[in-house]
Amino acid sequence: MDNPGERTFTSKEELREAVWEYMEIRDLVDNPRPCHGIVPNFCGAQTAAHLLTTLPEWKKARVIFTGPDISLHQVHCEALLEGKKLLVAAPCLTGFCLLNGVPADEVLAATSVEEFALYGRSVNIDPFLPRIDLYITGAVAVDKRGNRIGKGKGGIGDREDDLLVRAGLIKHDTPRITLVHDVQLFDDFSHLMRKNDRRVSIIVTPHEVWRVAVD
Numbered sequence: 001m002d003n004p005g006e007r008t009f010t011s012k013e014e015l016r017e018a019v020w021e022y023m024e025i026r027d028l029v030d031n032p033r034p035c036h037g038i039v040p041n042f043c044g045a046q047t048a049a050h051l052l053t054t055l056p057e058w059k060k061a062r063v064i065f066t067g068p069d070i071s072l073h074q075v076h077c078e079a080l081l082e083g084k085k086l087l088v089a090a091p092c093l094t095g096f097c098l099l100n101g102v103p104a105d106e107v108l109a110a111t112s113v114e115e116f117a118l119y120g121r122s123v124n125i126d127p128f129l130p131r132i133d134l135y136i137t138g139a140v141a142v143d144k145r146g147n148r149i150g151k152g153k154g155g156i157g158d159r160e161d162d163l164l165v166r167a168g169l170i171k172h173d174t175p176r177i178t179l180v181h182d183v184q185l186f187d188d189f190s191h192l193m194r195k196n197d198r199r200v201s202i203i204v205t206p207h208e209v210w211r212v213a214v215d
Contacts, residue, residue, distance in 0.1 A: 004141075005186050012149050012192050016140050019184060028181055032070070039069040039138035039151050042181035044206030049074035049179065052136075052204045053082075057175045061133035063087065065164065067157065068113050069138035071179060076111035085130060087123075088116050089160050098123045125167045132170045135161065137200070139178045143186040146199035146212035148178055158198045177202040185210070 004022050009015040020036040022028075028043050029035045042048075052058055052075065063085045066072050079086045085100040090113075099120035102110045110119035123129060137157050141149045150157045164170045176198070182205045203210040 003183060005183065009189065009192065013152060015149060015189065015192065016152055019141050022183060023181070026183075028183060037151060039067075039071055039140060040181070040184070041070045042184065044181060045071045045179065046074045047206040048204050049078055051206070051209065052177065052179065053078050055202070055204075055209065057134060057177075057202070063130045063132050064134045064136060065089075065132045065160075065170070066136040067138055067160065068116070070113070071138050072136060073111055075136055075179065077107050080107045080110065086120075087129070087132065088120070090116070096123050096125055097121065098129070125163045125169070127168050129167070129169055131168075132164060132174060135164070135170055135174055135176045137176070137178050139180050139184065139200075141184050141186060141189070142178050142180055142200060142203050143189050144203070144210055144212070145188055145190055146201060146203070147188075147190055147193050147197065148200050149189070149192070158196070161198050175202055176200045177204060179204045181205060182207060 004018040007018065023040050024034050029040045030043060061084060064079050065087045066075055067089050076086060080099060080102045081104060085098065088097050090097065097116040097120040099110060102119050109115055139148045140151055178200045185203060185205060201212050
């Protein structure tokens with residue numbers, strides 16, 4: 001099967017299916033499998049998370065928002081181990097949970113999707129929450145212009161972003177970061193994007209960091 005990055009696609013769904021199939025066939029994903037229909041838990045996600053923690057944006061961040069994707073599990077762990085506040089969206093945008101002050105020996109348990117609410121507290125998105133310094137999200141594919149394609153479940157990632165912007169918790173220039181495998185990084189699929197689709201400003205793979213000039 002050809003590398004998806006070497007093909008031209010006519011729709012987001014066609015691109016998603018190509019990425020999912022390629023990553024499955026090449027064993028580039030960890031459980032849960034198959035990765036179809038979800039943000040892939042790509043091999044090397046822990047390495048990408050460690051690379052993320054070397055960035056100056058991460059080092060100065062006190063409050064981090066992430067989605068619940070399992071590919072971001074190590075990001076959740078690193079944030080809590082460093083004493084950062086972690087705001088996590090529940091699956092399908094059914095709520096939000098704020099975690100901080102979790103003992104180091106309980107971080108692994110606290111960062112499973114099933115246990116977020118047990119170790120944190122459910123919160124509403126409102127201006128009284130702490131201002132978010134980093135917005136981190138998963139992706140099925142992203143290009144070097146910062147265009148991001150999610151799993152195709154109603155634009156949940158963009159809806160999370162919109163809620164946080166409206167509450168004043170993130171700004172236009174807040175770093176928006178995604179972590180992906182190298183094969184999920186494309187040169188350019190701008191022709192598939194809609195005007196209101198959100199873009200990311202930093203892309204982290206297990207091997208490199210791409211910085212994007214977002215208008």
